[in-house]
Amino acid sequence: MTSASINNTFVSDGKLYIVPTLTSDVYGIEAITNGLALNFTADGTCTAVGDAAGLDQACTIFSNSTAHNISVIPPITSARLTTRLSKSIRFGRVEIKAKLPTGDWIWPASLAGITIAVQNLKHEFKRTFWSFGGLAATTAWSNAAVQDPWSVNGNAAPFDQDFFLILNVAVGGTNGWFSDVEGKPWSNGAEHPALDFWNGRSKWYPTWPADPKERGMEVEYVKMWRIAEPGEVCAS
Numbered sequence: 001m002t003s004a005s006i007n008n009t010f011v012s013d014g015k016l017y018i019v020p021t022l023t024s025d026v027y028g029i030e031a032i033t034n035g036l037a038l039n040f041t042a043d044g045t046c047t048a049v050g051d052a053a054g055l056d057q058a059c060t061i062f063s064n065s066t067a068h069n070i071s072v073i074p075p076i077t078s079a080r081l082t083t084r085l086s087k088s089i090r091f092g093r094v095e096i097k098a099k100l101p102t103g104d105w106i107w108p109a110s111l112a113g114i115t116i117a118v119q120n121l122k123h124e125f126k127r128t129f130w131s132f133g134g135l136a137a138t139t140a141w142s143n144a145a146v147q148d149p150w151s152v153n154g155n156a157a158p159f160d161q162d163f164f165l166i167l168n169v170a171v172g173g174t175n176g177w178f179s180d181v182e183g184k185p186w187s188n189g190a191e192h193p194a195l196d197f198w199n200g201r202s203k204w205y206p207t208w209p210a211d212p213k214e215r216g217m218e219v220e221y222v223k224m225w226r227i228a229e230p231g232e233v234c235a236s
Helices: 052-059 193-199 201-207
Strands: 009-011 015-018 038-040 061-062 078-080 092-099 106-112 115-118 136-140 163-171 217-226
Touching: 015 163, 052 061, 163 217, 193 201
Parallel strands: none
Antiparallel strands: 009 015, 015 217, 038 061, 078 163, 092 136, 092 217, 106 115, 106 163
């Protein structure tokens, strides 16, 4: 679950921090599994994009422990920043310098559209380790440099469209980024993976630093360069 709270994203000493927190810090432990309904569309804090039906589905959640109707509130709250409405480039270069977070099952990402600029993951069995003092990563692409993976419609698809930047810190998930290995507190194919993850918090939460600056991703800078379109004259 993403939030605009200063608990999850803030600037300190000129650096941006994106920090995961326990949702129970706000709503209480019992509320994660039963008795809580949240409607972020109604209170005006929904950050999802899409049509009205999609927004209602993305921004209305509830917890219920009744058999055959089990639902949990996402146990982790974090932040997701995007330049979707402010800045995009079609071809160019993105450079990001960041210090990555510490803690089990935390995975930071910086993406330009669907192009991964920084999405580092190191995990041994059930643990992830981040020990970088600061990592600078660069992704560059152009109409000539990227080959069409489907061999149709030119030589740059899908990289021939406008791209925006995304910065986020996620935890867990069932998209396969964390494969099912021994000791992992949830299974990607389980009936209630979020509940299993939450119930296993005694294993992973002690690995999270109390200091939010260590638990989160520290971004020192993000730089974007745009390659001129054919026939375009750039200002000097």
